[in-house]
Amino acid sequence: MVVLSKPAPVEQMSVIKTHKSNSFFNGIPVIDLSRPDAKAKMVKACMELGFFKVVNHGIPTGLMARLEAEAVKFFSLSQAEKERDSGISSPFGYGSKTIGRNGDVGWIEYLLMQTNKESVSEISKALIRDNPDAFRTAVSEYLSAMKKLACEILEMMADGLNIQPRNLFSKLLMFEESDNLFRLNHYPPCPLLQGREGKLTGFAEHTDPQIISILRSNNTSGLQISLRDGSWVSVPSDQKSFFINVGDSLQVLTNGRFRSVRHRVLANSYKSRVSMIYFGGPPYTEKLAPLPLLMGEGEECLYKEFTWFEYKSCAYKTRLADNRLVQFMK
Numbered sequence: 456m457v458v459l460s461k462p463a464p465v466e467q468m469s470v471i472k473t474h475k476s477n478s479f480f481n482g483i484p485v486i487d488l489s490r491p492d493a494k495a496k497m498v499k500a501c502m503e504l505g506f507f508k509v510v511n512h513g514i515p516t517g518l519m520a521r522l523e524a525e526a527v528k529f530f531s532l533s534q535a536e537k538e539r540d541s542g543i544s545s546p547f548g549y550g551s552k553t554i555g556r557n558g559d560v561g562w563i564e565y566l567l568m569q570t571n572k573e574s575v576s577e578i579s580k581a582l583i584r585d586n587p588d589a590f591r592t593a594v595s596e597y598l599s600a601m602k603k604l605a606c607e608i609l610e611m612m613a614d615g616l617n618i619q620p621r622n623l624f625s626k627l628l629m630f631e632e633s634d635n636l637f638r639l640n641h642y643p644p645c646p647l648l649q650g651r652e653g654k655l656t657g658f659a660e661h662t663d664p665q666i667i668s669i670l671r672s673n674n675t676s677g678l679q680i681s682l683r684d685g686s687w688v689s690v691p692s693d694q695k696s697f698f699i700n701v702g703d704s705l706q707v708l709t710n711g712r713f714r715s716v717r718h719r720v721l722a723n724s725y726k727s728r729v730s731m732i733y734f735g736g737p738p739y740t741e742k743l744a745p746l747p748l749l750m751g752e753g754e755e756c757l758y759k760e761f762t763w764f765e766y767k768s769c770a771y772k773t774r775l776a777d778n779r780l781v782q783f784m785k
């Protein structure tokens with residue numbers, strides 16, 4: 456892949472921590488969605504890691520490739536073009552080297568958007584001068600496929616947990632007002648690190664606040680997850696598959712049975728990483744609390760009830776690495 460943008464000046468790099476790179480982990484659970492044991496394996500993965508890979512998902516590779524090409528085209532524009540005033544209000548639109556509003560930095564540039572048709576159309580028109588329609592259709596078609604896949608996976612989780620109705624989780628993503636987000640990330644190669652020990656932080660460690668995240672990347676590694684003992688392991692990239700993160704909200708709904716996975720991205724010295732992440736979130740007014748029908752007799756309820764709006768408002772005041780759920784524990 457071509458080098459997409461100029462590296463930042465060296466003085467900016469000092470604020471981005473370096474890490475020793477870890478070897479690849481071969482214990483990522485792989486869930487074949489076409490197999491009858493998929494539901495049980497998924498629930499086990501959500502309980503142990505909060506993270507798994509799905510194969511045989513039925514999403515055409517062409518859909519992913521088309522969107523990746525559109526993303527590469529956008530990130531290849533000049534910095535001035537990407538940063539021109541688009542009228543899109545924060546936190547949405549184009550961002551580079553800073554994530555959120557609370558001082559997080561990374562070796563990254565990105566596009567963050569809401570997933571409804573109007574927002575996708577608005578962002579396409581505002582940022583893409585050359586053929587905004589090609590970008591808009593690639594994003595829209597990908598998002599429809601992601602919503603369907605997220606719902607299918609959440610329904611399999613409900614089945615695996617033996618709870619009904621099976622759309623108990625998935626319905627939260629299906630409302631017109633559901634707060635589903637989408638992010639295209641680009642981690643440029645970092646030539647200044649070539650031949651040196653250590654890696655730059657691309658996206659600092661965090662858990663995703665939503666219910667579920669579906670991540671797809673090109674064939675450049677960089678994603679790491681934290682295991683239960685707190686150690687970090689590298690996830691081998693696989694551009695044909697999707698990686699699923701359990702988010703904080705699903706940890707709450709399941710009273711901690713499912714764990715929201717702590718993850719981060721380290722930049723690569725030689726290759727660009729391009730990732731696309733769909734975040735499935737509920738409507739702002741939705742009340743979240745451990746599901747009574749999941750609770751065993753005498754089981755302690757770990758979290759207070761809160762609305763997604765309350766959670767998100769608190770979350771957006773925190774730094775990436777903060778544990779956002781502690782404020783909502785009983």
Ligand SMILES: C=C1C[C@]23C[C@@]1(O)CC[C@H]2[C@@]12CC[C@H](O)[C@@](C)(C(=O)O1)[C@H]2[C@@H]3C(=O)O
Binds near residue numbers: 567
């Ligand atoms: C530092 C921040 C960026 C973030 C909002 C926050 O204050 C804490 C959560 C961050 C996160 C992580 C997952 C997603 O990438 C994201 C869009 C989200 O919903 O929560 C980001 C937020 C962001 O980039 O605005």
Ligand SMILES: O=C(O)CCC(=O)C(=O)O
Binds near residue numbers: 640678719
């Ligand atoms: O870019 C990636 O691979 C992961 C990014 C991520 O964790 C996020 O956007 O929340």
Ligand SMILES: [Fe+2]
Binds near residue numbers: 662668
């Ligand atoms: Fe994330």
